[in-house]
Amino acid sequence: MAQNGHGADRNEAQKHWNLLAAKSQRNRRIKDASLFAFLIAASIPIIIPYFWLLTLAFSAGRAGVDTKVLWPSIFILVPAVVLTWIWATIADTRRQAMVGWGAIWSVTIIIYAIFIGPSLHLFNFRFLFNPDFNAAYREIVAAKDNPGFSVTAFPSVWTAFWNSLFIAGASTVVVVFAASLAGYYISRFQYRYRESSLAAMLVLHAFPTTVLLIPIFLVIWKIGLLDTLFGVMLVIVGIELPFAVFIMKGFFDAVPWEIEMSALTDGATRRQAFYKVVLPQVTNGMIAVAVFVFIRGWEEFIFVLTLLTSNVRWTMSLYTFFVTEETNLGVDYGVVSAVGVFYIIPSFVLYTIAQKYLLQMSVGGIKG
Amino acid sequence: MATIEFKRISKKFGDETVIPDMNLKISDGEFVALLGPSGCGKSTTLFMLAGIYLPSGGELLFDDARVNEVEARDRNVGIVFQSYALYPHMTVSKNIAFPLRFQKTPESEIGRRVKEAAELVQVSELLDRRPEQLSGGQQQRVALARALVKNPALLLLDEPLSNLDATLRLAMRTEIKSLQERLRVTTVLVTHDQVEATTMADRIVCMCDGKIEQIGTPEDLYRRPASKFVAGFVGSPPINLFEGTVANGIVEFGDARLEITGDAGSSVAVGLRPEHLYFADSGIPATIVQHEPMGREILYVCETPLGLVRILETAAAASQSIGTSTHFRFETENTLAFDASSEKLIPRVRIRVPEK
Ligand SMILES: Nc1ncnc2c1ncn2[C@@H]1O[C@H](COP(=O)(O)OP(=O)(O)OP(=O)(O)O)[C@@H](O)[C@H]1O
Ligand SMILES: [Mg+2]
Numbered sequence: 001m002a003q004n005g006h007g008a009d010r011n012e013a014q015k016h017w018n019l020l021a022a023k024s025q026r027n028r029r030i031k032d033a034s035l036f037a038f039l040i041a042a043s044i045p046i047i048i049p050y051f052w053l054l055t056l057a058f059s060a061g062r063a064g065v066d067t068k069v070l071w072p073s074i075f076i077l078v079p080a081v082v083l084t085w086i087w088a089t090i091a092d093t094r095r096q097a098m099v100g101w102g103a104i105w106s107v108t109i110i111i112y113a114i115f116i117g118p119s120l121h122l123f124n125f126r127f128l129f130n131p132d133f134n135a136a137y138r139e140i141v142a143a144k145d146n147p148g149f150s151v152t153a154f155p156s157v158w159t160a161f162w163n164s165l166f167i168a169g170a171s172t173v174v175v176v177f178a179a180s181l182a183g184y185y186i187s188r189f190q191y192r193y194r195e196s197s198l199a200a201m202l203v204l205h206a207f208p209t210t211v212l213l214i215p216i217f218l219v220i221w222k223i224g225l226l227d228t229l230f231g232v233m234l235v236i237v238g239i240e241l242p243f244a245v246f247i248m249k250g251f252f253d254a255v256p257w258e259i260e261m262s263a264l265t266d267g268a269t270r271r272q273a274f275y276k277v278v279l280p281q282v283t284n285g286m287i288a289v290a291v292f293v294f295i296r297g298w299e300e301f302i303f304v305l306t307l308l309t310s311n312v313r314w315t316m317s318l319y320t321f322f323v324t325e326e327t328n329l330g331v332d333y334g335v336v337s338a339v340g341v342f343y344i345i346p347s348f349v350l351y352t353i354a355q356k357y358l359l360q361m362s363v364g365g366i367k368g
Numbered sequence: 369m370a371t372i373e374f375k376r377i378s379k380k381f382g383d384e385t386v387i388p389d390m391n392l393k394i395s396d397g398e399f400v401a402l403l404g405p406s407g408c409g410k411s412t413t414l415f416m417l418a419g420i421y422l423p424s425g426g427e428l429l430f431d432d433a434r435v436n437e438v439e440a441r442d443r444n445v446g447i448v449f450q451s452y453a454l455y456p457h458m459t460v461s462k463n464i465a466f467p468l469r470f471q472k473t474p475e476s477e478i479g480r481r482v483k484e485a486a487e488l489v490q491v492s493e494l495l496d497r498r499p500e501q502l503s504g505g506q507q508q509r510v511a512l513a514r515a516l517v518k519n520p521a522l523l524l525l526d527e528p529l530s531n532l533d534a535t536l537r538l539a540m541r542t543e544i545k546s547l548q549e550r551l552r553v554t555t556v557l558v559t560h561d562q563v564e565a566t567t568m569a570d571r572i573v574c575m576c577d578g579k580i581e582q583i584g585t586p587e588d589l590y591r592r593p594a595s596k597f598v599a600g601f602v603g604s605p606p607i608n609l610f611e612g613t614v615a616n617g618i619v620e621f622g623d624a625r626l627e628i629t630g631d632a633g634s635s636v637a638v639g640l641r642p643e644h645l646y647f648a649d650s651g652i653p654a655t656i657v658q659h660e661p662m663g664r665e666i667l668y669v670c671e672t673p674l675g676l677v678r679i680l681e682t683a684a685a686a687s688q689s690i691g692t693s694t695h696f697r698f699e700t701e702n703t704l705a706f707d708a709s710s711e712k713l714i715p716r717v718r719i720r721v722p723e724k
Binding site for chain 1: 469
């Protein structure tokens, strides 16, 4: 009798626990679903333009804005995204989720290939091989005999590409080098006005650099670096350096003092201790700084627009800008999109590769 | 191998004097412990020896030659930091080889010596790992191997055992001690743990606020502590200290009185070690308020006319329960007396339980 009563209690208790477990699982699902919904909603404003860019780059013809491919693409992809989301909330294990997503996206890709595939082409990427890709258009303009309207002479996109690469790459090298040394010094040595110089450095980064446009133009002009890539590089270095120093200082702060002293007693000179022991501890910081400065240089627009004039010194940003300008007069959205895609590929690749290090930066940087 | 001498060494950080005036001689092959509470300047002293800090004044001599300005890398000193300070981006074998890289040692010899050093501290199987893949004890051994690989003239250990668990600490204590005896390298160990100092070192330098309180063998520090501070710092459980006034061969502590022999001043601090006290049928009355079993022994805390007294008794001798009223006594030869104002030991003064 007593035994039975005890058993019944146990069953009751078990039911109670099951109920609680079910409730917690339900809550977790709701949370997951809301999170996914939020992420999707938040990314739509960014994703749609990129999507538009990609689709047009690979599909648009000469005939202005063309939505023949855009809409069907959306019809195919949006359900796939929604299904992915729903499946994420339904799937119990990671494995299940993966299998489901695999299925959804295989089907989507097949459908996409069948319905959209035939309309995709690389014609818009002709600017990669033919600098004078708007020759045909120029003829039309000439035929209409539009007086006073001149078509921009485009350099090869590769000229712009190498120019951008030089500006971004050179400023990256200089900033990483200078910021590492300066960050180390500030982190390790006491000197007068250390605190205030740090604060001043941060303030410098807080001001909008656009206000410096005219003064910088004048300085660059006076020292004879107008319309040189080197001048632009100097400007970018000057603008990016303070914050980079600050970030590197944070990383150096996190390197224990003892390992440096240990290296000194092990027989290293101060310089050897720096290169062999301290610097390897902050490579993540250097990579993070490098990526940010590179992308900053790659994207730079205002200063190159102001400081560079001849078209053989165009950077990718100027190239893209002028292609777009031309297009406003009634040409090729396809080429504009294709140039855009070409322009963002390096940034995209760099971010993807360096993601791991960028995520660490917030950690190293905050310690500053 | 080297003899070391501190001649009127002082060290200031800015305006703050950490070490006012230090004199110390360490002979070749000796194992010396710097013992003192946190912040008393032990690490500072060690870093001056290593060449990391420049002394602010005085002379530091290695083998009678002044080395004040000699850089760390030229001193042939091996150091183990409290945090071990292994190089995180190098494997264990690269870590150990690091000091040899600056000595133009041929590659084949580097390999051989790294292996030897690793065997010495038993980390041969770990040579390909990185520091983060090692336990605290293993990291400690690697740090020791790195300090020893270049056959240093002087080995410096900054609280090398403080990050280890109790068992490992005991094992490493023995190991470091026997290693030092085998290699006969002059060694300075920094510690705030008196047990560590007394068990490992040939001589102990007891420091307080940057000043040396006493230099002596572990036995000296225990039997003849030069000051109240040393008496309180060395010995576990800590010594009982009572201040009283002296008149006509009697020390008075409020209601209680003890007899005193010898040439004491007007007021003294009496030191009685818990292990020298024992329960008896007569003597000073005591009521037990607490007891802490410590294995073979039990530590009793008793309320007495002198104040709270710690008494260490073997567990077998008497099992007294809390609240018991009893008496305690002590042997006269083990008692200590310190001058109350200067806190220095008063030699040849003994205390006795008065006979009724
Ligand atoms: N680089 C420095 N700058 C300023 N003051 C310092 C510096 N290093 C140590 N001190 C001060 O010197 C005193 C002694 O420090 P030290 O590190 O030698 O103590 P310690 O005996 O090793 O203590 P612990 O057992 O805590 O390691 C402390 O008061 C400390 O604040
Ligand atoms: Mg210390």
